[in-house]
Ligand SMILES: Nc1nc2c(ncn2[C@@H]2O[C@H](COP(=O)(O)OP(=O)(O)OP(=O)(O)O)[C@@H](O)[C@H]2O)c(=O)[nH]1
């Protein structure tokens with residue numbers, strides 16, 4: 001069948017009314033840098049609390065940015081209860097940890113839950129291999145997260161970077177998360193020589209120190225893209241239903257695959273015949289991790305109750 005000829009009106013429509021498709025590659029708080037599909041890059045103003053993030057496919061019409069539908073997004077609740085989107089359309093999430101500064105207990109578990117629930121593959125990146133104490137730290141990670149893919153690197157000395165480059169190229173689009181000072185910016189600088197991201201001298205007293213203020217998407221020389229996000233000390237997942245939590249929580253499924261709980265909808269609290277409670281009693285699931293599971297479950301249930309009652313996020317201060 002002959003193709004319908006485009007009308008004159010369509011042909012004459014000015015470019016800016018049609019909108020220009022692109023990708024957000026940097027976020028500056030009040031503006032985003034968009035790489036348009038024609039290769040041009042321009043900053044475009046956005047409202048300070050707009051939900052546009054790095055990795056968003058966008059349409060820009062008359063200097064107004066509209067984010068298109070996301071495949072996924074990494075979101076967390078900040079310490080004030082506000083939901084923050086960190087990046088969109090990710091394939092892999094690198095969780096950067098190091099022997100110093102210590103990653104707070106539960107941080108990795110909660111990031112893993114958020115990543116898995118958003119269909120983003122988590123990868124533990126153990127940085128600062130050059131520091132003493134790393135071997136013992138790695139042994140602990142192996143005991144705590146036996147099923148998690150893990151890579152040992154040193155941004156400073158270059159160890160493991162070839163393998164990391166390969167993983168990132170294979171993955172597609174990745175983001176790095178980790179506590180402040182774990183070395184995310186240093187890793188980006190090492191992987192992308194010449195970008196010169198600001199790195200901070202570690203101040204042991206100032207746990208809240210931030211050296212990264214802008215989130216950026218970088219094209220890696222060997223393939224793949226990487227988003228740098230600011231560091232934070234806690235990671236509270238938001239896009240996980242309380243019912244699904246156990247499914248994503250590290251260490252739970254391997255127990256339930258051996259033998260499930262008596263009740264299919266068991267939340268692993270006080271239900272009779274609960275395999276997770278049993279595993280805690282037998283010492284095969286740590287009491288500390290179980291507490292973390294219960295706390296996260298409680299938080300997610302509170303969020304759901306508030307949502308169902310049309311109330312505001314109960315954690316907002
Ligand atoms: N010894 C050693 N120090 C490192 C390594 N990687 C990073 N550092 C140091 O750790 C400190 C923090 O590094 P950054 O790259 O700024 O950490 P960050 O995770 O980006 O921190 P935020 O931007 O605050 O989130 C700096 O003093 C780095 O020089 C490493 O492999 N070995």
Ligand SMILES: [Zn+2]
Pocket residue numbers: 261266267268269271273274275276277
């Ligand atoms: Zn159970």
